[in-house]
Amino acid sequence: MHKEALKLIRSSHYIIIISHVNPDADTLSCALAMSNFLSEEKIKHKVFNKQSDLPSNLDYLSGFNKITDQLPKSYDLAIYMDCGDISRPAISIDENCKIINFDHHQSNNNFGFINFVDDSKASTAEILFDFFIKNNLKVSKNTAECLYTGIYDDTLAFTTPRTDASTFKAVNNLIEFGASPSYIASMFIQRQSLAKLKIQAKVIQSLELYNEGSIAIIYVLPSWLEQTGASYKDCDEAINQVLNLGIVNIAMFLRISDGKTRVSLRSKEDIDISKVAAHFNGGGHKNAAGCRIESQDIEESKKILLDYITSTEK
Numbered sequence: 001m002h003k004e005a006l007k008l009i010r011s012s013h014y015i016i017i018i019s020h021v022n023p024d025a026d027t028l029s030c031a032l033a034m035s036n037f038l039s040e041e042k043i044k045h046k047v048f049n050k051q052s053d054l055p056s057n058l059d060y061l062s063g064f065n066k067i068t069d070q071l072p073k074s075y076d077l078a079i080y081m082d083c084g085d086i087s088r089p090a091i092s093i094d095e096n097c098k099i100i101n102f103d104h105h106q107s108n109n110n111f112g113f114i115n116f117v118d119d120s121k122a123s124t125a126e127i128l129f130d131f132f133i134k135n136n137l138k139v140s141k142n143t144a145e146c147l148y149t150g151i152y153d154d155t156l157a158f159t160t161p162r163t164d165a166s167t168f169k170a171v172n173n174l175i176e177f178g179a180s181p182s183y184i185a186s187m188f189i190q191r192q193s194l195a196k197l198k199i200q201a202k203v204i205q206s207l208e209l210y211n212e213g214s215i216a217i218i219y220v221l222p223s224w225l226e227q228t229g230a231s232y233k234d235c236d237e238a239i240n241q242v243l244n245l246g247i248v249n250i251a252m253f254l255r256i257s258d259g260k261t262r263v264s265l266r267s268k269e270d271i272d273i274s275k276v277a278a279h280f281n282g283g284g285h286k287n288a289a290g291c292r293i294e295s296q297d298i299e300e301s302k303k304i305l306l307d308y309i310t311s312t313e314k
Contacts, residue, residue: 206220
């Protein structure tokens with residue numbers, strides 16, 4: 001299958017590499033890693049993300065400034081990166097276009113013509129790394145930096161349950177290929193804005209504990225973003241900070257988006273939070289998932305979520 005996919009890539013006239021909305025490091029770093037390879041092979045392509053506002057802390061990755069929010073007029077292959085389902089990028093492509101699907105979400109239904117989907121992997125970057133290795137392809141320093149970043153972020157610095165020996169083997173190889181952990185840490189982590197610090201403080205102050213402290217809820221209001229000059233992306237790390245509390249087993253982060261309440265869900269150990277997401281037509285992983293509630297009211301959305309979670313625990 002790896003060789004079949006490589007043959008399809010090399011025979012394509014124009015390729016679009018697609019990343020998901022509200023992009024994280026895994027989806028963008030994989031897209032850019034593939035882009036670096038295609039550029040080295042002199043294969044025409046574009047890296048697409050529907051949003052123009054991308055995480056600025058990833059701007060050190062090679063090709064970042066060439067990501068576009070405009071679909072090309074014609075293309076004969078689409079490569080989806082880290083998309084749990086075909087709707088995750090929030091676009092529709094030509095139904096005649098073949099798709100290669102790289103992903104590690106358990107909600108993925110193998111929507112591609114060729115699928116590299118493994119929900120035992122801690123990141124899609126690991127799956128893409130395997131694709132390069134099994135095809136005996138050269139992994140350049142730029143590509144190694146992309147893949148290392150994707151693995152580092154999606155494993156929360158190598159701490160998630162699916163982080164295993166194969167993860168560290170991949171990371172070791174990427175370092176040998178030129179990725180510098182200290183450089184990536186300085187660029188990815190140590191360039192935070194004052195606005196991010198201010199909004200995270202507000203979000204943490206919104207903390208509410210339920211069910212004897214085992215369930216934590218935090219949220220952000222649009223007015224807080226205006227006051228601090230921050231963006232929704234600046235709030236993302238707060239949910240992991242809350243989950244680090246010893247008594248907390250489930251953490252939820254709520255914010256208003258497109259007339260609905262967008263919910264990020266996190267859990268510890270054997271609690272499968274993806275089941276909660278699935279109930280609300282969302283998806284994700286066992287310990288990290290997301291969904292939307294059909295309400296613009298944070299309080300109403302909190303009640304809906306809590307009522308469902310507590311009812312399933314009885």
